[in-house]
Amino acid sequence: MTMRHEQLTFPASKKNAKKVIKVVLVQLGSPKSPKVSDVRSYLKEFLGDPRVVDINPTLWKIILNLFVIPFRPKRSAALYSRIWEGNEFPLTRITREFTHKVNELTPEHIEVEHAFLLCEPRVADVYAKWEKELDERMDPAQKLIVIPMFPQYSESTIASGIDFLGKLLGTKVRIPNFEVITNFHRLQAFIDNSARLINEKLKSEQIDDLVISFHGIPKRRVIYKKDPYYQHCFETFELIKDRVSEIDSHRIHFTFQSRFGSEEWLTPYTDDYVCELAKSGKKNIAVYCPAFVADCLETVDEIGTELQEEVEEFGTTIHAIPCLNDDQKWSEGFADYVETLCDKPNEVAQLEYEVEEEKYMDMPKVNMESEPLSDNAKKSLKIVFLTLFLDLVGFSIIFPLFPALAKYYLTVDADNFFLKAIFGSIDTLTNVGGAGEFSAIVLFGGALGALYSLLQFVAAPIWGTISDRIGRRPVLLISVFGLFVSYVLWAVAGNFTILILARFIGGIMGGNISTATAVVADVTTRKNRSKGMAIIGIAFALGFIIGPAMGGILSLFDLTKMYPALESIGINPFSMAAIVAGLLSLFNLVNLFNKFDETLPEEKRGKHETERSANPLKLFKPLPYEGVNLTNFGYFLFLLAFSGMEFTLTFLAAERLNYSSMDNAYMFIFIGFILAMVQGGYVRRKAHQVGERKMALQGLIAIIPGLVLIGLASSSWLVYAGLFFLAIGSSLVVPCLTSLVSMYSPSNHQGHVIGVFRSLGALARVFGPIIASLIYWRYNSAAPYFIGSVFLIIPIIMVAKLPKPSEAKADS
Structure with a gap:
């Protein structure tokens, strides 16, 4: 190794040398400063690299932008501030000083520079400088050697740097003879x-x-x-x-x-x-x-x-x-290494x-306690996620529109048989006890919602059982097509009868949730099932965020005012929301047809006869699988109380706080955001570690203060405080109980068992709003919340008694 002792400036000391080899030492880099804004930019670029976080890109973008970037930079900035040297961070300073030493310790025909992947100077800057030298020097660099300063190779470091360099070179016409060193861990x-x-x-x-x-x-x-x-x-x-x-x-x-x-x-x-x-x-x-x-x-x-x-x-x-x-000796040794790479590569x-x-x-063997999802499982879950998300957007898009829907059809179709039947029943109920003066129109929303849930209750186990026999794919295709038809009918529902028909078809086809859940059970094992069920929970949460928001916004676009002639074919003020929901379902149908592969092999398809009957009490017939019955009934009682809160919440908000339809939409968006955050964070990360039974109990307990706070609410902040606890609780309960029921049931009966589970949930959503409304009107707006909080003690006891899931039962 040649070593020069004269004072040289870096890197100009070698600009007149012949046959230059340029060596670039690449480090990750640091934020520009410890300011939260600078750390946020740094983390967004760093964590946005698919090599660094190599999960599903779409899902990760949602998690990164909704749950990581809004919160993590503040904490990281506090940590970075503890190592801030006033002008820069140790990593950038040390890299620059080390590079300068190595440059001076190598022969004159070798230029050593540094670059960073995530801060200045970047690799692109060094490359631009080399291109400029091509035009200015008689003997520009003949070769470029890139040394990532990570001793051990890893996809998240070295491969990430190679990707970056490859993208950079892909934009250039002049590409040098270059080499990338992938490790020096045994140097x-x-x-x-x-x-x-x-x-x-x-x-x-x-x-x-x-x-x-x-x-x-x-x-x-x-x-x-x-x-x-x-x-x-x-x-x-x-x-x-x-x-x-x-x-x-x-x-x-x-x-x-x-x-x-x-x-x-x-x-x-x-x-x-x-x-x-x-x-x-x-x-x-x-x-x-x-x-x-x-x-x-x-x-x-x-x-x-x-x-x-x-x-x-x-x-x-x-x-x-x-x-x-x-360190001086390290700098000397690394300079020796660089010189050998350049001049005697065969001796490295x-x-x-x-x-x-x-x-x-x-060497200890690397084993995993909780096995990851397979590539096939990831593919299936991605499609199921999109299917449920689009279904839930279409389903919830109508929520903010219920009061306006009732006013519209009472005006244009007041003599409709079905409309008279609904409001006649409402008048009968609300006049009991003399408390029926407050907006029977709002109860109309509950009636339509109960109709949808009743039909979903009927259909869920049927679809689940059919999918056990013929496979998941045909059932999903048929049901999604049916949803598309229901939205087309809604779009042209110029009279209330067509709207009822649209909701009837939509409710029947909405039972496909049991089949989608069975798909998750097909492609996961007992150990990682909660991860798959969390995907369903995230789809529900995001659907309930986007759907009501879209409904509120699309209500501003009245096609009957924009194009009055369209009323002749049934176009109504709510058709825009129906059209958007229909387009989403059509896209969903095409995507399923092209990309979804069957997840239930023929040899696993059940041959049993369905025990489904028109009698809803049959649902309460015990199933021969340990743990299933307690889980099912616990879920039913939980939703009985929870769905009552959901449907009376808008009544309470309108009565006490004079909330509008858009205000109601904001509440659904808030609930959905908390659901997504908790299910995408805590449930996805900790469900298997904490245990699904324990986590479900945590959720049930969290709901109680939420109900109490809303019952006491006299201001918006109390309502939202209560919603916070309710959203957290439900985000824990639903995916964990769903995971548990799938773990307790054998694989060839997943569709049937989960269909019963979902059907009981739909039945609870039929009776919950009715019972809560009766309590609301008979007593006061706080009564259903206080009674519901006490009632939750029953499902808490039931879930606490659940046995530990048996892998043999889950995967037999």
């Missing part, structure tokens, strides 16, 4: 200098144990995507351990830090492991992080500050060993250590 300079720094620390301090901590990645990537990162970490660990002489090898530990999200990451987790060491009496623990070559948030704050805070209660001190940073292997073959016998 002698890296290993030897790491061991040297560790030994120096161990000599200066009385250390009980040494923890070598690597950045974690999801286990799924190692097991299913064959990411070599774990093996590279193990090799680095073994090579460093063999060269650490100041502590016994059995006191050197191999861990992983910085996990993110709900998946299982590589274990053991550094924080948990170090806490256990501290509990066992270890008072001085040194931690070194060889996944990083420059100190950053993960080393300075996560290890140096947060980990220290976790073990303080045990009287333990964390001794964070700095990364290699711009001589600068690397080999790991003895028998060492691999000690």
